[in-house]
Amino acid sequence: MDASVIVVGAGPAGLMLAGELRLAGADVLVLERRDRPSGESRGIGFTIRTMEVFDQRGLLPRFGAVETSEAGHFGGLPLDLGVLGAGHGAARTVPQSRTEAVLEAWARDLGVTVRRGQDVVAVTEDAHGVSVSVRGSEQALRARFVVGCDGGRSTVRRLAGFDFPGTPATTELFLADVRGVDLPPKMTADPSAGGLVMVAPLPGGITRVIAGERGAPPVRRTGPPEFREVADVFKRLTDTDISGAEPVWVSAFTDAARQVTAYRRGRILLAGDAAHIHLPAGGQGMNTSVQDAFNLGWKLAAVLRGTAPEDLLDTYHDERHPVGRRLLAGTRAQSLLILGGEEVAPVREILTELLAHTEVARHLAARVSGLDIRYDVGGGRHPLLGARLPGLALDRAGRTVTSTALLRSGRGLLLDLTDNATLRRRAHGWSDRVDLVTAAARDLPADSPANATTAVLVRPDGHVAWAAPGSHHDLPTTLERWFGPAR
The missing domain is CATH 3.30.70.2450 (Alpha-Beta Plaits)
Incomplete structure (x- = not known):
């Protein structure tokens, strides 16, 4: 094998995925068709959720001073993102070229190999891996998995035969x-x-x-x-x-809108614009692409390490395909509002009235910010299940730490908030993949979903897989589902 994973495409999705894989110990080769960075910047900012993702990996300082704003829009109708009460605003005026440069530097620092001028012309899967042929090279490259992150005109998607239904462009x-x-x-x-x-x-x-x-x-x-x-x-x-x-x-x-029917076909997967295209309303495309990669990276790395079964990769499609479907629905709705004629004026008028109501504004603001995403992690009544763990200030043996900093390593996190030795003992068999941390939450707002929580199990992507009290599944069952069998 030339690498465990070959990532095709050195845009934000490909570079984010490569960094995530390498952070978890996988060897990664990125192939990019262009000889050099294009300098083009279709995306010019980050949603609040992407700001959280970059913060979780300690990447925000690499961007330098970032202008943030609580002003957003839905189909041209103003939205106040401040109603979300999030820890971050949305980032403005960060060119995509800068995002790619930061992510490539981070990935290379971790040991990722990026080869430019590599035009992929064939992708062939067999029982043991995937062969990738590059124009001008007689020897195919081999990897256990290939991920197409090569944009809306994805070569990997076409060569691997992914279905890509949707609506054609009208304007x-x-x-x-x-x-x-x-x-x-x-x-x-x-x-x-x-x-x-x-x-x-x-x-x-x-x-x-x-x-x-x-x-x-x-x-x-x-x-x-x-x-x-x-x-x-x-x-x-x-x-x-x-x-x-x-x-x-x-x-x-x-305004074309399309999405593949499956994000995975055997050993070949798609992420970012290779999996979904749409009108770039509100800059959500690049942000969703980064979040696709963030969801996939730790799962693929766990399968490569042999600590998790291969069917963990099926949860990538199960979790991200609905996100992509909602993305297309939202951008198509915005397309009608933005590009429609006088026939949509009554709809705009009614939506303007509705946005005066805080709950409506909060719903749409969360949708365009990526904060409404919640995965199905199993039954339970705890409000954090499936959601991202909000940033918590913690007292750990007299030292103040944050939950965000505890997730920087890319490992799982079992956060014991009541010093429960029995809980930690039950999780000890996973301590090679999950950090077991005892700490006390500090300064929780009265409406925080973390109130009355005694413990949470957090996946490497920051989403809560188990919480007590309130999860229907016990802790070892949940640990095995997301992190594989105990040692």
Whole structure:
């Protein structure tokens, strides 16, 4: 084997997955078609959930000063993310190129090998592994598993024969990062406006411009559009001439919405845009891709180590496919609000009324922030089951630590909040994979779901698999389900 896992694609999903696998001890080879980083930045920020993920791995300091905001939107309708009371705001103006650079540096620091200029042309699975052929090389590469993280036009998805149903594109929109223009930030998606216009400042004197005319048919392209096309549409929609600006890069996108029917076929898996494409409303695509990788990495590493059975990988599809399905439903709804004509005006009016109610605003804010995700980890009545463990301040032998810091290693965590020696003894057979920590929670708000909790078992991705009191399954059964048999 050339590696235990070959990851195809060095975008955010591929690099996040590679880092997660290497953190857990797996040897990883990343193959990227491009000779060098593209510098393009389709995504320009992080949702609150992605901020939590990066914080859990200690990655946030690598991004430097990050501007955060509690202002969001759903289909162009303003959303106050502050109603969530989260520990993080959403990050703004972090170019995807910066995200990729940070994740690649982290992955390389961990020992990941990244090979660029590797155009995959064949993927063949057999009983023992997967062969990957690269253009210009006579010798196929071998791995136990291959994960396609190679974007919306995924070669791995096509070669491996994944079904990719959905709705085709009905309209085309343009995106351009430009220099030399002075435009105020704006977002116009009103049905009377003739289309969508967005303007956002980015670091380094760059301005992002997104423009699309309502009903403009998609064009089959073999390359990026000319900047004059973007300037013409922007002029028609705003009466502002940006043709004299310097384009840094230009792209086009559509409202096509598709999702594979299965995230895994034997030893070949998909993550990120390779598994789902949609209108990039609210920048949720890159964030969902990172979270796909975060869910898969520890599971695949456990199977490779032999500490967990291979059917643990089935939970990747079981947990992330519904997330992708909800993502498509949400972005399609936003697409109607953003790109629809006067016929959607009554819907926008009613939604505006509903968003004045805190519970409605909280529901939609959680949805676009990724905070509504809860996995089925088994029966029980504890409010934390299946959810991410909220950041807790803990007193551990007189020292203050946080639950986030305790999860940095990428291992499981059994947090004993009442110094229960019997509990720790029952979990001792898994101590090679799960950290057993005794600590007392400090300064819990009255409405915290961690109140009256005596212990929690947390997976490496931060989701609670067991909590006491309230779980229907006992602790050893739950440990075996997620971490394999005891030593």
